[in-house]
Amino acid sequence: MQEEINSQEKKKKELEQREENIKKNMEKIKHKIVVISGKGGVGKTTVAVNLAISLASVGLRVGILDVDITGPNVLKMLGVNPELKPRVDPGENKFYPVIGPLNMKVMSMAFLTQNSDDPVIWRGPMKMGAVRQFLGDAIWGELDYLVCDLPPGTSDETLDILQLIPDENVVVVSTPQEVALMDARKTIKMSQIMKRNVLGIIENMSGFTCPKCGEFIEIFGSGGAEKAVRDFGIILLGRIPFETEIGQQGDRGVPFTIKYPESESSKAFKATINKIRELLEKK
Numbered sequence: 073m074q075e076e077i078n079s080q081e082k083k084k085k086e087l088e089q090r091e092e093n094i095k096k097n098m099e100k101i102k103h104k105i106v107v108i109s110g111k112g113g114v115g116k117t118t119v120a121v122n123l124a125i126s127l128a129s130v131g132l133r134v135g136i137l138d139v140d141i142t143g144p145n146v147l148k149m150l151g152v153n154p155e156l157k158p159r160v161d162p163g164e165n166k167f168y169p170v171i172g173p174l175n176m177k178v179m180s181m182a183f184l185t186q187n188s189d190d191p192v193i194w195r196g197p198m199k200m201g202a203v204r205q206f207l208g209d210a211i212w213g214e215l216d217y218l219v220c221d222l223p224p225g226t227s228d229e230t231l232d233i234l235q236l237i238p239d240e241n242v243v244v245v246s247t248p249q250e251v252a253l254m255d256a257r258k259t260i261k262m263s264q265i266m267k268r269n270v271l272g273i274i275e276n277m278s279g280f281t282c283p284k285c286g287e288f289i290e291i292f293g294s295g296g297a298e299k300a301v302r303d304f305g306i307i308l309l310g311r312i313p314f315e316t317e318i319g320q321q322g323d324r325g326v327p328f329t330i331k332y333p334e335s336e337s338s339k340a341f342k343a344t345i346n347k348i349r350e351l352l353e354k355k
């Protein structure tokens with residue numbers, strides 16, 4: 073009985089310590105951006121990776137956290153080797169995120185699932201509170217931006233992130249399809265109920281220009297993002313067209329904004345980032 077009480081007290085202390093670590097870590101990061109959507113496959117990871125890389129390419133100190141615990145894609149799209157391991161600080165039982173392109177600090181479950189022989193500190197997150205460990209036990213240091221790529225919908229990880237970073241800025245990604253917007257509206261509502269700052273919505277795969285005849289085709293319809301903007305009092309941050317190169321570059325691990333800086337989608341993306349920076353940095 074006494075043993076059980078002691079172990080519960082120990083757990084409670086650990087949880088309190090971790091919450092404290094998260095608070096201290098987050099205080100050192102100026103802007104936290106959470107990329108969220110209702111529906112899967114709408115382009116969250118593409119947006120998160122290109123957002124992070126664009127911010128880092130102008131000399132800002134950037135971290136990117138892959139919060140998709142079961143389907144982590146950030147390393148693949150960033151071209152970071154998942155066999156690299158975050159360095160452990162044994163004294164403090166903490167770890168350093170891996171340094172990725174443009175000096176970005178990168179953390180993802182994909183680093184931790186390569187080998188079941190990895191130390192306990194890596195197996196731990198799989199069993200309990202991975203998001204809490206990523207936020208609290210990683211040594212992020214001073215950053216201008218932390219970009220978090222979330223899984224679709226209102227999973228545990230999404231709720232954890234929304235709860236644990238009170239001053240975060242939510243960027244909602246949706247395609248123009250009604251089913252995607254329906255789900256996006258739910259996540260906007262959830263974020264607003266939790267009193268989080270919803271920065272705005274990015275409409276991705278927003279039309280396609282035929283490379284052969286030049287005709288612009290609204291493959292997934294139009295108008296839904298504007299309606300969400302009106303209904304929830306948020307901002308339309310940008311529209312990224314559908315371009316085959318975006319998918320190809322994602323698979324190759326080279327962000328399209330780096331590979332094709334002059335493409336329509338890169339220009340649209342850069343305008344979106346400028347809007348986000350303006351909103352956050354003028355505050």
Ligand SMILES: Nc1ncnc2c1ncn2[C@@H]1O[C@H](COP(=O)(O)OP(=O)(O)OP(=O)(O)O)[C@@H](O)[C@H]1O
Pocket residue numbers: 109111112113114115116117118119140143145222223224276277278312313314315316317318319320322323337
């Ligand atoms: N504007 C675009 N044009 C063409 N392809 C795109 C565009 N945006 C994303 N893609 C491609 O669509 C696929 C899904 O994108 P991504 O993985 O970023 O979506 P996601 O919302 O993160 O998905 P999940 O919900 O599974 O995490 C990827 O192959 C990506 O390269």
Ligand SMILES: [Mg+2]
Pocket residue numbers: 116117118140145221222223
């Ligand atoms: Mg994703």
